[in-house]
Amino acid sequence: MRPNPASFRDPSGRVFESGGTIYRAIYAPGVEDYRAATGDGIYERLIGKDLLIAHAEVDPAEMSVGDALVCLEHPKIPMVSYPWEWPFSLLKDAALLHLDIMEELLPRGYWLRDANVFNIQFDGHRLKLIDTLSIGRRDANRPWVAYKQFCSHFLAPLAVAAKSDVRLLALWRSYLDGFPLDLAVKLLPGSARLNPRLFMHLYLHASMQQSADSKERLHEAKPKVVRVSDTALLGLIRSLRKAISGLAYRPSSEIWRGYTEIRTYDAEDVTAKSAFINSVVEEMDPGVVWDFGGNTGEFSELAARRGAFVVSVDFDPACTEFLYTRLRQGQVEGRILPLTMDLSNPSPGLGFNQGERYGLKERGPADLLFALALIHHLVFSASIPLENVALWFSQLTRRLLIEFVPETDPMVKKLLVNRGDDHLPYSMEAFKQGFNRYFSIEKEQQLQNGRSLFVLRNNSDL
Amino acid sequence: MRHLIFVTKIVLLMAFVTNHAHAYLDPGTGSMILQGLIAGLMVAATTMGIYWQKFLDIIYRVTGKDFRKTAGQDEDLKDETPKDET
Numbered sequence: 001m002r003p004n005p006a007s008f009r010d011p012s013g014r015v016f017e018s019g020g021t022i023y024r025a026i027y028a029p030g031v032e033d034y035r036a037a038t039g040d041g042i043y044e045r046l047i048g049k050d051l052l053i054a055h056a057e058v059d060p061a062e063m064s065v066g067d068a069l070v071c072l073e074h075p076k077i078p079m080v081s082y083p084w085e086w087p088f089s090l091l092k093d094a095a096l097l098h099l100d101i102m103e104e105l106l107p108r109g110y111w112l113r114d115a116n117v118f119n120i121q122f123d124g125h126r127l128k129l130i131d132t133l134s135i136g137r138r139d140a141n142r143p144w145v146a147y148k149q150f151c152s153h154f155l156a157p158l159a160v161a162a163k164s165d166v167r168l169l170a171l172w173r174s175y176l177d178g179f180p181l182d183l184a185v186k187l188l189p190g191s192a193r194l195n196p197r198l199f200m201h202l203y204l205h206a207s208m209q210q211s212a213d214s215k216e217r218l219h220e221a222k223p224k225v226v227r228v229s230d231t232a233l234l235g236l237i238r239s240l241r242k243a244i245s246g247l248a249y250r251p252s253s254e255i256w257r258g259y260t261e262i263r264t265y266d267a268e269d270v271t272a273k274s275a276f277i278n279s280v281v282e283e284m285d286p287g288v289v290w291d292f293g294g295n296t297g298e299f300s301e302l303a304a305r306r307g308a309f310v311v312s313v314d315f316d317p318a319c320t321e322f323l324y325t326r327l328r329q330g331q332v333e334g335r336i337l338p339l340t341m342d343l344s345n346p347s348p349g350l351g352f353n354q355g356e357r358y359g360l361k362e363r364g365p366a367d368l369l370f371a372l373a374l375i376h377h378l379v380f381s382a383s384i385p386l387e388n389v390a391l392w393f394s395q396l397t398r399r400l401l402i403e404f405v406p407e408t409d410p411m412v413k414k415l416l417v418n419r420g421d422d423h424l425p426y427s428m429e430a431f432k433q434g435f436n437r438y439f440s441i442e443k444e445q446q447l448q449n450g451r452s453l454f455v456l457r458n459n460s461d462l
Numbered sequence: 463m464r465h466l467i468f469v470t471k472i473v474l475l476m477a478f479v480t481n482h483a484h485a486y487l488d489p490g491t492g493s494m495i496l497q498g499l500i501a502g503l504m505v506a507a508t509t510m511g512i513y514w515q516k517f518l519d520i521i522y523r524v525t526g527k528d529f530r531k532t533a534g535q536d537e538d539l540k541d542e543t544p545k546d547e548t
Contacts, residue, residue, distance in 0.1 A: 010486050114487050143501075148493035205496050212492035226498030235504035236497060
């Protein structure tokens with residue numbers, strides 16, 4: 001039984017992993033709420049509506065989970081992901097999911113004890129609350145204990161991304177407990193004040209927080225709790241819903257014209273490339289595929305259609321937003337997790353002891369990694385030598401489906417237009433030399449445009 | 463009179479009381495006070511809505527012109543009764 005490194009804050013329970021199965025130990029402080037919610041059919045209701053991750057009770061005596069009174073077994077999410085990697089609309093849907101659950105719970109005498117962004121995960125189909133113990137009995141007439149957390153984890157990042165710049169979602173990497181409200185209001189344009197809901201939940205909230213904090217520092221504050229009726233709390237939830245619903249990210253129209261329109265090679269090569277990818281996926285039948293530089297997910301879809309769980313990673317938030325939007329609208333067959341990430345600076349391990357949030361590498365290995373029309377960008381735009389790229393890939397995947405784009409290709413020439421010949425070694429020879437150290441060639445196919453596709457097997461066991 | 467009592471109750475409910483939250487999460491003093499203010503606003507808006515509807519009822523009875531809303535007065539404060547109670 002391995003304790004989950006991110007599960008230690010709430011004394012009600014703790015998450016463990018053993019043999020690929022997730023267990024949740026429930027200790028004395030959480031048992032009453034758990035039993036009550038079970039008796040009142042709260043979990044059954046939320047699980048039935050696909051809002052909450054399923055669970056089944058197992059005997060805690062048979063598990064090495066300390067002095068747990070109850071132990072639950074959960075299905076495993078194929079890959080955990082984080083808000084600094086999510087498309088804007090995924091974070092927005094996660095916020096709305098919290099509010100949906102609150103609206104389900106409040107009339108039944110329950111509520112969410114926290115509103116933590118890390119408690120929501122996307123399984124390639126749907127978003128779900130993965131923390132069963134977030135649900136607790138509502139303290140009558142008490143304000144929502146997680147209101148501050150909801151504003152920091154959802155409203156503030158979404159407002160900053162929508163009103164200022166979507167790239168500011170990367171601030172999550174520094175602020176794991178959500179965007180500080182005083183910082184968020186500085187990042188918003190002045191016009192955001194005119195939105196009454198943003199004014200109330202962010203500007204006024206930040207100001208009241210600062211005032212209360214300074215009193216607490218001076219030991220002037222007494223513990224105070226305001227009473228809030230159920231009706232007023234539902235009003236607050238609906239006000240937050242309107243605030244969130246009003247926020248949108250509209251990527252530049254150029255990206256949304258569609259990848260197929262801006263590609264530089266012709267349809268015949270695309271067909272040959274797709275056929276090669278299809279045959280590789282069909283033959284290998286990989287469980288997990290990582291598609292690096294996945295763009296709007298065209299090749300991710302090929303693998304997803306054949307049953308793989310695909311993680312489609314791209315640098316451009318507009319591309320991942322486009323893919324997520326299509327997934328949400330049911331236009332994509334199969335399971336894909338779109339993530340925004342700069343592959344020259346992939347997600348690191350973060351949080352306490354650098355272990356709470358996994359780095360990309362720790363979430364692998366993949367059975368198959370696509371690096372299609374990618375490595376020339378890493379070499380020329382990020383100045384990473386081919387051998388370093390090969391080493392990194394060898395730590396991430398068992399097999400690699402990689403495209404080599406020659407120096408004569410228009411895309412490479414475009415990258416070098418202001419660089420001349422003063423760049424890192426880049427040729428088929430340098431490619432093979434770099435990758436042969438870590439991989440063995442299993443398959444090779446040249447396309448008519450001079451590009452080559454390779455299937456490589458990792459020389460070491462992952 | 464019923465409404466006057468309702469409003470008075472709300473004002474009383476909004477009064478600060480010493481009480482400790484039973485939560486592992488710090489709800490934040492400023493956040494709790496703000497929720498109290500928002501709660502007050504919500505309730506005030508509902509109460510005003512009720513009186514406004516009554517005023518429109520009178521207008522309807524006197525002039526025959528119907529300005530009353532047929533749907534919910536305020537989306538933020540719709541009836542919280544569970545729609546499909548099991």
